[in-house]
Amino acid sequence: MNLKEFRILLADCFPEYAVGRFEQASTPNCDRHQPIRADKTPQLPDRSFYVRDEKDSENTEYSGVREGSVSPRILALGCSMAFYCSPTQSTMAQKTIITCAITGAIHTPSMSPYLPVTPQQIAEAAIAAAEAGAAIVHLHARDPETGKPDQRPAAFAAFLPQIKQSSDAVVNLTSGGSPYMRIEERIQPALVFKPELASLNMGSMNFGLFPMLKRFKEFRHAWEREHLEGSRDLIFRNTFRDAEYALRTCAGNGTRFEFECYDVGHLYNLAHFLDRGLVERPLFVQTVFGILGGIGTHPEDVMHMKRTADRLFGRDYLWSVLAAGRKQLPIATMAAGMGGNIRVGLEDNLWIGPGELASSNAAQVHRACQIIQGLGLEVATPTDAREILALKGGDKVAF
Numbered sequence: 001m002n003l004k005e006f007r008i009l010l011a012d013c014f015p016e017y018a019v020g021r022f023e024q025a026s027t028p029n030c031d032r033h034q035p036i037r038a039d040k041t042p043q044l045p046d047r048s049f050y051v052r053d054e055k056d057s058e059n060t061e062y063s064g065v066r067e068g069s070v071s072p073r074i075l076a077l078g079c080s081m082a083f084y085c086s087p088t089q090s091t092m093a094q095k096t097i098i099t100c101a102i103t104g105a106i107h108t109p110s111m112s113p114y115l116p117v118t119p120q121q122i123a124e125a126a127i128a129a130a131e132a133g134a135a136i137v138h139l140h141a142r143d144p145e146t147g148k149p150d151q152r153p154a155a156f157a158a159f160l161p162q163i164k165q166s167s168d169a170v171v172n173l174t175s176g177g178s179p180y181m182r183i184e185e186r187i188q189p190a191l192v193f194k195p196e197l198a199s200l201n202m203g204s205m206n207f208g209l210f211p212m213l214k215r216f217k218e219f220r221h222a223w224e225r226e227h228l229e230g231s232r233d234l235i236f237r238n239t240f241r242d243a244e245y246a247l248r249t250c251a252g253n254g255t256r257f258e259f260e261c262y263d264v265g266h267l268y269n270l271a272h273f274l275d276r277g278l279v280e281r282p283l284f285v286q287t288v289f290g291i292l293g294g295i296g297t298h299p300e301d302v303m304h305m306k307r308t309a310d311r312l313f314g315r316d317y318l319w320s321v322l323a324a325g326r327k328q329l330p331i332a333t334m335a336a337g338m339g340g341n342i343r344v345g346l347e348d349n350l351w352i353g354p355g356e357l358a359s360s361n362a363a364q365v366h367r368a369c370q371i372i373q374g375l376g377l378e379v380a381t382p383t384d385a386r387e388i389l390a391l392k393g394g395d396k397v398a399f
Contacts, residue, residue: 112350127162191250197258200258202243283313
């Protein structure tokens with residue numbers, strides 16, 4: 001079914017959808033900061049479509065559906081509409097980019113024996129993830145003895161050459177580092193190594209890791225418990241000055257950014273930098289779900305972030321999602337079905353199934369490939385990702 005046929009079918013079923021809400025987002029002269037006009041907002045025929053069916057009740061806890069929320073059948077229709085009508089669909093639907101976040105700075109070594117810590121473990125995990133289908137590997141560094149996050153360029157130098165020599169994957173270096181670090185420290189690896197991609201957090205926020213203390217009770221290193229407990233009073237600082245500092249510091253090295261947006265306001269912060277000409281199109285927008293202090297993991301949260309990004313950026317961005325914990329793959333599936341790109345990896349989720357630790361990053365990438373291919377989509381190669389994101393190429397990095 002092509003776009004025209006889909007619109008006709010949708011209009012026959014729901015006349016209110018004859019004028020799609022997404023058309024305004026792609027209109028050049030629309031004010032993206034204003035809400036969609038009332039006469040353009042489609043309304044479903046009656047509230048019963050939003051109420052859980054009785055036969056859905058047994059799945060309420062798992063699905064997150066509750067009285068008064070969107071039913072699974074209507075959510076599926078909404079995802080289909082978003083896929084076919086989104087201003088970014090025509091570009092994003094061609095290939096789906098998988099990013100694998102190898103180790104991060106959230107989880108600690110005592111939580112999983114499979115979490116890469118040493119330079120050799122990080123390099124091997126990144127190479128295996130790329131072989132499994134990841135076009136991009138997102139990298140943090142750790143102290144090889146304690147596993148504590150380490151943002152010194154020397155820590156990254158211990159594994160970057162091996163990854164470059166053994167894989168064609170796009171390397172994305174963190175500028176998030178650890179939420180306990182300041183931007184001047186966090187940006188150093190991207191400044192020194194001039195990667196094709198670097199992450200950039202788009203707003204300050206509470207960053208609550210302490211709920212993990214309910215599951216994990218014993219730790220091998222003293223810093224691990226402090227890392228989690230200290231997040232009760234932690235602000236992950238990402239001010240306008242911090243973001244501008246990172247953008248201007250790396251402006252001359254050809255690095256593009258993956259803009260990590262943990263809530264709706266972060267999208268508006270990114271729009272602010274776009275208006276000022278400090279960021280370049282196409283924007284690579286990574287919407288993040290499930291961190292305590294940011295937006296949640298309900299499907300309606302995903303739809304809201306996507307709608308807002310469509311309205312703010314139109315065709316000027318590529319959409320990707322990551323979700324923390326057990327919602328990683330369900331939200332990845334939803335986003336891929338809407339034409340989005342996805343991120344997996346042990347930085348975001350240690351598990352592969354209920355009660356089962358993921359034995360590797362590659363195992364999660366393999367699962368992501370199955371999801372994408374099961375939806376009839378194609379997994380992007382590193383070459384595809386470079387073209388889609390307008391990257392400078394792996395031969396122009398400094399490692």
